[in-house]
Amino acid sequence: MREQEEFHEIMIIGGGICGLATALGLHRKGIKSVVLERSETLRNTGAGINIYLNGWHALDHLGVGDQLRAKSIHITDEEGLRCVKRRDLIDTLANSLPAESIRFGCRVVAIETDPTTSFPIVHVADGRILKTKVLIGCDGSNSIVARTLGLKPQNLLQTQVVQGLTSYPNGHGLSNSFLHVWGDKLLVGRIPADEKSVFWFVTQEFNPKDLETRDDLRLVRDRTTEALRDYPARVIEMVKHCDIKTLSLHPIRYHAPWHLAFSDISKGTMTVAGDATHQMDPSMAQGGCSALEDAVVLARCLSREMPVGLSGCRASDQEMLERVGGALRRYARERRWRVVILSTKSFLSGSLLCASWLKRFIFFVIFSKILGGRFSHTQYDCGLR
Ligand SMILES: Cc1cc2nc3c(=O)[nH]c(=O)nc-3n(C[C@H](O)[C@H](O)[C@H](O)COP(=O)(O)OP(=O)(O)OC[C@H]3O[C@@H](n4cnc5c(N)ncnc54)[C@H](O)[C@@H]3O)c2cc1C
Missing domain, CATH: 3.50.50.60 (FAD/NAD(P)-binding domain)
Known part of the structure; x- marks a missing residue:
């Protein structure tokens, strides 16, 4: 050629x-x-992204802050935070x-x-x-x-995150706050993206086997639900009924x-x-x-x-x-x-x-x-x- x-x-x-x-x-x-x-x-594609005040300042300088504010809700317990799809x-x-x-x-x-x-x-x-x-x-x-x-x-941090969005057609009824629930080597975060959808993530220890099968989204969902067995039913249901297309598993890497x-x-x-x-x-x-x-x-x-x-x-x-x-x-x-x-x-x-x-x-x-x-x-x- x-x-x-x-x-x-x-x-x-x-x-x-x-x-x-x-x-x-x-x-x-x-x-x-x-x-x-x-x-x-x-x-x-993908789920939500949490944007703090410094990110909103940047979006305002780029001229798109107001458009995105209109598509997200203000989280009351952390200053300036909003979750955007x-x-x-x-x-x-x-x-x-x-x-x-x-x-x-x-x-x-x-x-x-x-x-x-x-x-x-x-x-x-x-x-x-x-x-x-x-x-x-x-x-x-x-x-x-x-x-x-x-x-x-980058280096690998020995943790992995599964994240997704769950839709509630009749409204989720949650307050506008960012919930973190710590378990044994497990952290669940939940934050409303708008009145009818909730962004969540589950952080766990890194497991190379999960990485091998990360493209099988149903398996990722089922394994994550299983890891949450000791959590309240509402949290488990949220993961179980997520929009599978938004689900993703990421090994965490960082530049030192x-x-x-x-x-x-x-x-x-x-x-x-x-x-x-x-x-x-x-x-x-x-x-x-x-x-x-x-x-x-x-x-x-x-x-x-x-x-x-x-x-x-x-x-x-x-x-x-x-x-x-x-x-x-x-x-x-x-x-x-x-x-x-x-x-x-x-x-x-x-x-x-x-x-x-x-x-x-x-x-x-x-x-x-x-x-x-x-x-x-x-x-x-x-x-x-
Ligand atoms: C699980 C998880 C949750 C996160 N949550 C948040 C959050 O809540 N708030 C927050 O601020 N940040 C969050 N982040 C971080 C955030 O997602 C990233 O920092 C951000 O997406 C980086 O954007 P980027 O454009 O630099 O890179 P990327 O989004 O990776 O984009 C790189 C682009 O370059 C393209 N590309 C790559 N190589 C080539 C090539 N050779 N030729 C042409 N194109 C190429 C790719 O296709 C891609 O489109 C999260 C990250 C993860 C993993």
Whole structure:
């Protein structure tokens, strides 16, 4: 097959929460970009996602906060928290982008640097070669961009999460609160997504056998129900009657906070954002929120260096390399300690499940005395700079 060449000034790899939000952040600054997504359609399946105040600030800066608030309910016992259906979040971000911003069926298989210009060159599985001036990797946990940048891979936390949505056609009748019920090495969370549906998750010790059969959703549901046998009937019924299409099992992986503190997430005109940089344990519900923050900060840093938009083509290649390189270094600096704190808190919180009482006490002290309390990070507004 003859190889074809294409050029896009800013290329984002990955059309998940972070890639779509980054494209939207740039679009709102008048900067055009293209998102390459390996799937043939948006990956908008799955259950709910808890969004804290810091995530809502980011969504407001992206201009979609009110649309999503209208589709979710305020949880009264945790400040700013709302649970949004993943489908609503992904669809809202995607629908706010100009037509043709997302290229589906583009699986990136290799990235190299042009020896003459020093700009990135992207190879797609179908043989196409795409040239770009700025490459942003929002390609999730197994990021090819992160590998190209030489970042360390994630570790496994020895826990797994099953999550799903359950619909109650006549209303669930629950209060607007986030329920956590701890058992023996088991944690169940339940939060209303709207008046008729409830998002839930069950965190357990990691079991490699469950991973082998994770595509058999009925088996996942039945095993989860069995693990909950000592829980109240209402909790068991919720899992038993979930919408099977929303069910998923995830082994929990995390980028070690101590690696994040010292990694360089930008090189030349290439960088990473979202899970590609900082996958975290979901117990603090900060992976998606911080991916949205990355998007806002990245768009702001790039737009400040490129006030005419890269499409103005006024800058020489050398000037472009320096300005974009500087913008990406500023983005990396601004995000570094924020994500170190979020991932440290997530790591400690995720480790609680299997920890002894002594370890739990030590974690509690670290949280409250050193890291500023369990929810202090949710007050952060990524747009205030
Ligand atoms: C069980 C669980 C519960 C969670 N709960 C919450 C929560 O309540 N609140 C919260 O804030 N966060 C939560 N998170 C974290 C959150 O889901 C993630 O942080 C977020 O989805 C990351 O988005 P992303 O866009 O960076 O990555 P992804 O969602 O993984 O998207 C990456 C995209 O890149 C594409 N891609 C990958 N490789 C390539 C390639 N080579 N070429 C082209 N495309 C590619 C993929 O197809 C995908 O669409 C949870 C995570 C888990 C596992």
